[in-house]
Amino acid sequence: MKFINKRIFLFFAFCLTVYFAFAVDVKVDTERKVKEAIPNPDLQKKVWDAMWITCPGVSLLDYGVYHFRKTFDLEAVPESFVVNVSADNRYRLYVNGESVCYGPARGDLMHWYYETVDIAPLLKSGRNVISALVWNAANYKPGAQISLNTGFILQGNTEKEFIVNTNDSWKVINDKAYSPSPDNRQDTGCADRIDGLIYPWGWETMNYDDSNWLKAIMISRALPYGLGTGYNWVLCPRDIPLMEDxxxxxxxxxxxxxxxxxxxxxxxxxxxxxxxxxxxxxxxxxxxxxxxxxxxxxxxxxxxxxxxxxxxxxxxxxxxxxxxxxxxxxxxxxxxxxxxxxxxxxxxxxxxxxxxxxxxxxxxxxxxxxxxxxxxxxxxxYPFKENGSFVSDEADLSKIWEVGWRTARLCANETYFDCPYYEQLMYVGDTRIQALISLYVSGDDRLMRKAIKMFDYSRTYEGITASRYPSHVAQYIPPFSLYWINMVHDYWMYRDDPIFVESCLPGVLSVLEWFRDKIDARTGVLGYLPHWNFIDWPKEWPWDNNLPLGGTHRATIDGGSAIISLQYAYAIKDAVDLLNAFGETYLAERYKQLGASISNHIWNDCWNESKQLLADDLQGSSYSQHVNIMGILSDAVPQNKQVEVFNRLDTDSSLIQATFYYRFYLFKALKKVGLAEHYVSMLQPWKDMINIGLTTFAENPEPTRSDCHAWSASPCIDFLATICGVEPAEPGFKSVKVEPHLGTLKRIKGNVPHPKGLINVVLEQKGDNLKGRIILPAGLSGTFNWFGNKKALCEGINDINVSKK
The missing domain is CATH 2.60.120.260 (Galactose-binding domain-like)
Incomplete structure (x- = not known):
């Protein structure tokens, strides 16, 4: 292989490109007085001068809430005073009684993030105090929280700020006012019980008397990557912005x-x-x-x-x-x-x-x-801005856009969330959809990049990614690793960032090889698959606590799953694109042949001529929309039969039906076979959710557990990518294709963020005619296509006036 090891270089470049709670007696300002700052690059090249500190006389592994303080004198207010701060599990930082930031952004022990902020606006000449609320939720911690033990660290960015470095000059108390309130506890952790009678009111202010506080004890020096003979927390600069408050x-x-x-x-x-x-x-x-x-x-x-x-x-x-x-x-x-x-x-x-x-x-x-x-x-x-937009002559679609974007926002914080109420875990299957929503509505790709890398970090000796990460409980959903490959391909198409994408290729190959090893030589398709092979949540695939089943077909255990075999072939198509783009032509051809072989075996052994549909497994035990969707996306279904198969899977109610999640792939198949004009008429499930009072989109059709699940917000993608028809024409979004599908709509207006600026689409449909304009930002060109009418697009205003052929 020709891969150059660029991973360390990429990591630092990635990080430099670019909070949990507050004390019960402190009012929080509506605007931050401090700003994010750039960490000193030297902090990634040497052992820090600051020490990890903690509270003496307590178990560092048990639940506890702690207050840390450091007073110091300044002769004058500095123009800047930059500090780097982190903790395990979490912290909120204060300066002279005012809240500064909170964190750290969630990661793992090998990628433990720190925030960098300039606190100069809160400082004054003379006596100052910097303080922190730090807590360890221990057994009550959220599922996404990885932890070593209770600790806090603050490091000045340059020598002038070393006066506040954490060491045994800091003071600390264990605040017994806090205890867990575990009623209705979920994966998000537990609620809080706070006894005001013993709370140290005013602890973060300058005038508070801390004479009875303890001297903090020092645990260890702070280590960035590559400098330790052993590691505790491997410190990394935060790679996403501070949260919106x-x-x-x-x-x-x-x-x-x-x-x-x-x-x-x-x-x-x-x-x-x-x-x-x-x-x-x-x-x-x-x-x-x-x-x-x-x-x-x-x-x-x-x-x-x-x-x-x-x-x-x-x-x-x-x-x-x-x-x-x-x-x-x-x-x-x-x-x-x-x-x-x-x-x-x-x-x-x-x-x-x-x-x-x-x-x-x-x-x-x-x-x-x-x-x-x-x-x-x-x-x-997460501080996404709503830079993209969509309006049409159908008011219901505006409501779907509003509810979808709210759903996406509530499911994005320091990582993407599957749902904010129950889990707050970042799952690959959800995240692929969420990341595309982020690109289409905001244009901010930082959380997407972090997600791709976090899943890459999660790979174990087996080679596949974890299904969710970060998470202190390991879980593996092999099909989600295949969606991770699609996600890398998505990023490659929408962002011109070849070094980042190339760094993901070893992981892509690792996942591909894990699945290749599971092919049954007798059948030519996937045999037994370990772990939980979740596909979707139709009622026909109920949960079974005695087996890794629930949302999946029995064939993932017995062998011969046509659905996941074709999903593998679908992921191979994207992997082949990536391998060819980065010069790995031999590997690309090898996997191309493997994908074709799997597709041929499924077609030959699972196609039912009388039903004119693919079966879910080699035994023909059931039939679903899912397998036929993947048959189209993987091209296992011959192209000359794809329209017919789609029409059948879309109208045959006897098939196991795709729920909200998998309809993202249903719509991909719809577009692939050239039937995207029907998209607008297929949005009734989202209208139904709004009609029963949902203000975010649910995990599943009623009855549903979660009322807010970002995988159901996919219309925010398709309103712009399908109705407005805006998609990359080549990798890196270096050019654009605009192929609108208004369906029954008469008028549409959409804005799509692009790295060069906004793409504006305004179109009106009257009978067989389409008029309007497309405005591209400077430096961007592309093509327009509508019912065979093709037109070159250039930067600036492009007038559209065409008729159906």
């Missing part, structure tokens, strides 16, 4: 018990007094699902109990219905518990954000009245 007012009160609460309280215009020895509750409806840190400010109420519960939807007998309904329904879910100490202006927030549409507040007071001063959310998400 902005106040989000809660919308409306839906019901109360024992008290009158009006929407003016939620608007921050009035406060509420709850008398002593009273039990009350009220239900808040945000009116749409969101991710936010709850921000509740109270005074008085010593000894009171405040329970805050969060839910995606109200339930009756454990079942959801129309998401707008609350009558006769109850709320179940996470419960934060806060116990005020009686002081003034105490602000409660959770260590990690909460996902909610509905919030129920249950309060029990004791001998002292409690004043609720304010309650709102601090919205958080």
């Amino acid at each position: 902005k106040p989000l007012r809660m919308k409306t009160i839906r019901r109360t018990n024992g008290i009158q609460v009006t929407d003016t309280f939620l608007q921050g215009k009035t406060s509420i007094t709850i008398p002593a020895n009273k039990k009350v509750s009220f239900l808040i409806d945000q009116t749409f699902l969101t991710n936010a840190y709850p921000m509740l400010t109270v005074s008085g109420g010593k000894g009171s109990e405040i329970l805050i519960r969060y839910a995606e939807a109200m339930k009756k007998d454990g079942q959801k219905a129309n998401r707008n309904d609350v009558n006769g329904r109850e709320i179940t879910g996470w419960v934060d518990k806060f116990y005020p100490d009686g002081g003034s202006n105490r602000l409660f927030s959770s260590l990690w954000f909460r996902t909610y549409r509905y919030v129920e507040v249950d309060i029990t007071t004791k001998e002292e009245a409690l004043n609720l001063l304010d309650f709102y959310g601090m919205y958080t998400a």
